[in-house]
Amino acid sequence: MKLHQQRTCIGCRTVTSKNELLRWVLTDGAPLxxxxxxxxxxxxxxxxWTHATQKCVRQAVQRKAFARTFRSAVDDSQVAQAFTAYEDQLAASQQSGKHDESGSEI
Structure with a gap:
């Protein structure tokens, strides 16, 4: 029996399966x-990791959880915009009737 990998949402601090969460990473930027x-x-x-909800993403930014998790100063000013773009992309794919991973119709 395969165990599901567990991760903690940095917004609400709830432990859940990583399949239910979004992954955030650091990319090079200047100066941060x-x-x-x-x-x-x-x-x-x-x-x-955060849940795919505005609430958890907003809490993570407010609590400066990204800087704490990555153990360095980070620019998290674009996090809310990136999440909104993700939500828009998800909504557009659901309206078109296409499934994101396989491209097959629902």
């Missing part, structure tokens, strides 16, 4: 590193 969304879940380096 920038937090960006890793939809594939395969970006190199340390990642951190």
């Amino acid at each position: 590193k920038v937090v960006s969304l890793d939809l594939e879940g395969s970006a190199f380096g340390r990642g951190t």
Whole structure:
């Protein structure tokens, strides 16, 4: 029996399956590193996780959880915009009747 990997949401601090969470990573930026969304879940380096809700993402930014998790000063000003773009992309794919991963119709 295969165990599901568990991760902690840095917004609400709830432990859940990593399949239910979004992964965030650091990318190079000047002068600070920038937090960006890793939809594939395969970006190199340390990642951190949040639920796919505005509430958890907002809490993570307010609590400065990204800087604490990545153990460095980070620019998290674009996090809310990246999450909104993700939600818009998700809504558009649901309206078109296409399933994101396989491309098949629902």
